[in-house]
Amino acid sequence: MDHLCQSYPSRASRRRRDVFCFAACAAFLWMSASAALAQAQNAGANFRKHPVTFAKPLTVYFVDVEGGQSTLFVTPSHQSLLVDTGWPDNDGRDANRILQVVKQAGLDHIDYLLITHFHVDHVGGVPNLVKKMHIKTFIDHGPNRETTESATEQGFERYQTVLAQLHAKHILAKPGETIPLTGLTTTIVSADGDTIDTALPGAGEPNPYCKNCPTRPPDKTENGRSVGFVMQYGKMRLVDLGDLTWDKEMHLMCPVNKLGEMDVYVVSHHGWYPSSSPAFVDGIAPRVAIMDNGEKKGGSPGPWETIEKSPRIKNLWQLHYSAEGGAQHNVAAPYIANLQGANVKDGSDGHYIRLLAYPNGKLVVFNSRTQQSKTYPAPQ
Numbered sequence: 001m002d003h004l005c006q007s008y009p010s011r012a013s014r015r016r017r018d019v020f021c022f023a024a025c026a027a028f029l030w031m032s033a034s035a036a037l038a039q040a041q042n043a044g045a046n047f048r049k050h051p052v053t054f055a056k057p058l059t060v061y062f063v064d065v066e067g068g069q070s071t072l073f074v075t076p077s078h079q080s081l082l083v084d085t086g087w088p089d090n091d092g093r094d095a096n097r098i099l100q101v102v103k104q105a106g107l108d109h110i111d112y113l114l115i116t117h118f119h120v121d122h123v124g125g126v127p128n129l130v131k132k133m134h135i136k137t138f139i140d141h142g143p144n145r146e147t148t149e150s151a152t153e154q155g156f157e158r159y160q161t162v163l164a165q166l167h168a169k170h171i172l173a174k175p176g177e178t179i180p181l182t183g184l185t186t187t188i189v190s191a192d193g194d195t196i197d198t199a200l201p202g203a204g205e206p207n208p209y210c211k212n213c214p215t216r217p218p219d220k221t222e223n224g225r226s227v228g229f230v231m232q233y234g235k236m237r238l239v240d241l242g243d244l245t246w247d248k249e250m251h252l253m254c255p256v257n258k259l260g261e262m263d264v265y266v267v268s269h270h271g272w273y274p275s276s277s278p279a280f281v282d283g284i285a286p287r288v289a290i291m292d293n294g295e296k297k298g299g300s301p302g303p304w305e306t307i308e309k310s311p312r313i314k315n316l317w318q319l320h321y322s323a324e325g326g327a328q329h330n331v332a333a334p335y336i337a338n339l340q341g342a343n344v345k346d347g348s349d350g351h352y353i354r355l356l357a358y359p360n361g362k363l364v365v366f367n368s369r370t371q372q373s374k375t376y377p378a379p380q
């Protein structure tokens with residue numbers, strides 16, 4: 001700016017020069033600032049018009065509840081869906097383990113708690129959990145249908161007491177309806193023994209794997225009434241059917257595949273033999289499967305083999321070593337979160353598995369025991 005002020009030699013002139021300089025500099029700065037602001041506003045407009053997207057992942061924590069289910073979904077917009085709560089008792093072990101991942105995810109409440117069905121390894125942890133965190137809305141399939149089982153009835157009644165005490169918001173799950181999470185589509189495909197009538201968008205082709213798949217008689221327990229859903233985030237597709245049984249899988253998959261192919265299979269029923277029919281597993285052809293088994297619950301050789309031999313599988317991950325699987329039917333140690341003998345009840349153990357799922361289908365699976373991740377690139 002000096003060049004504006006070089007031709008004023010006298011003292012009075014210098015004063016005039018200083019005043020001029022001040023005015024000129026101020027004007028220049030104002031113009032520069034205005035130009036910069038306009039540029040920034042234009043850039044902002046362009047950014048809004050052509051956003052540079054660095055897609056955030058869907059994050060899923062598979063909490064170790066020793067052979068029950070508790071799976072925390074955290075959406076890219078930071079909404080949360082917790083599927084089931086593990087067992088009661090054990091000094092609140094399962095609620096503590098859920099709380100650990102809730103904190104890690106940076107959450108201070110749960111938006112939706114979905115109870116797949118009223119067996120005690122799924123609904124049992126509710127009374128402990130609500131003491132530790134605020135849950136905004138509960139989702140379930142309606143009344144308990146297994147009233148002859150006292151443990152199931154008791155779990156259901158305790159859950160009803162919690163709903164009444166909290167005056168909680170409640171959604172009755174119905175096949176075909178969606179869970180209102182933004183940025184992704186979460187469609188309920190089974191509830192209270194019913195399944196969707198029509199195929200999901202993009203699905204509905206005849207399923208060749210029905211032909212050689214044996215049928216099984218209808219399940220009469222709460223398992224077959226599990227609320228199941230398919231979550232789609234961009235191209236990424238994940239299925240979680242709770243403990244839905246073989247007969248209901250066939251309703252979803254035969255003669256046409258109403259679900260379509262999946263990137264991720266949250267292995268039904270802890271990998272126990274009454275679920276994971278070949279018609280279902282081969283039909284959805286997951287790239288990655290994650291099994292919430294305990295050491296002494298789930299992880300049966302039949303489902304294990306079906307998953308390992310399915311057409312697109314890259315890896316099956318297990319929350320625990322499976323005693324039932326033995327030497328022949330367990331994955332390698334890096335893919336197991338809790339090794340043989342890791343069943344600790346005091347809340348100090350319980351390694352989890354975390355999945356990051358991107359909208360292009362890229363997956364990253366992390367084992368909290370080994371602190372190692374494995375990346376599965378998006379399918380070409």
Ligand SMILES: [Zn+2]
Nearest residue numbers: 068119121243
């Ligand atoms: Zn179960």
